[in-house]
Amino acid sequence: MSVLLAGILIWSLVHFSIRLAPGLRAGLIARVGHFPYQGLFSLALLAGLFCIISGWKMAGPGEPLYFFPWAKPLSLLLMAMAACLFIAARAPTDIKQVLRHPQLTSVMLWSMAHLLANGDTRSLLLFGGLGLWALIEIRLINRAEGEWKKPPRVGAAKTGVSAVIGLAVFAGLLYAHPWLSGVALF
Numbered sequence: 425m426s427v428l429l430a431g432i433l434i435w436s437l438v439h440f441s442i443r444l445a446p447g448l449r450a451g452l453i454a455r456v457g458h459f460p461y462q463g464l465f466s467l468a469l470l471a472g473l474f475c476i477i478s479g480w481k482m483a484g485p486g487e488p489l490y491f492f493p494w495a496k497p498l499s500l501l502l503m504a505m506a507a508c509l510f511i512a513a514r515a516p517t518d519i520k521q522v523l524r525h526p527q528l529t530s531v532m533l534w535s536m537a538h539l540l541a542n543g544d545t546r547s548l549l550l551f552g553g554l555g556l557w558a559l560i561e562i563r564l565i566n567r568a569e570g571e572w573k574k575p576p577r578v579g580a581a582k583t584g585v586s587a588v589i590g591l592a593v594f595a596g597l598l599y600a601h602p603w604l605s606g607v608a609l610f
Contacts, residue, residue: 428479428546432553434472438465439557443564476550481606483546490543500598502537506530507597508590515586516578524572525565531558 442449453461512519513527523529535555538547566572602608 425479425483425546425549427475428483428549429553431472431475431477431479432550432557434475435469435554436557436560438468438472439561440564443568480546480550483549486544486546488543489545489548492540492543495540499537499541502533502540503597504591504594506533506537507594508587509533511590511593512583512586515582515589517583517586518577518579519583519586520575521577525562528558528562528565531555 449461452464456464507530509519509523509526509530512523513525513530517526519526532555535551535558538551539555542551597604598609
């Protein structure tokens with residue numbers, strides 16, 4: 425569990441450093457340059473991700489702490505919404521008229537879906553930890569950026585295309601889930 429926890433902490437602290445330690449970031453960019461800084465930032469995130477994946481595998485499923493028989497259909501619905509929001513974060517869509525942070529909101533939905541469906545310790549640590557990271561990240565970004573300026577509307581057609589792509593990604597994730605996580609859904 426310590427490797428999993430280390431990965432979540434690395435992931436979170438590297439992201440938080442952008443807003444919590446802007447002087448450190450600026451100093452690194454001044455010393456090594458913008459592109460090398462981005463490379464170091466990416467390497468640190470990859471190290472965190474490596475620890476998360478390794479720690480997940482090493483921890484094993486463990487004993488369930490809770491079980492909700494109704495959770496599977498709800499978690500699938502939340503995951504479909506999370507996939508759509510994740511795609512909407514980078515696509516022209518009117519979802520951004522309603523949500524300031526669709527990508528981080530998708531991480532929170534992903535986290536909730538998995539917490540509902542998995543009641544073991546490693547799941548609580550991984551999904552709870554990354555859900556908490558996304559919530560804190562939203563607060564930090566909002567504080568740093570100030571008042572929300574909504575982007576211009578793009579129309580129902582582009583929003584619909586984004587949603588269809590999100591649902592296709594969700595279908596792909598359902599199919600690949602056993603390979604990605606070692607957990608079969610059906």
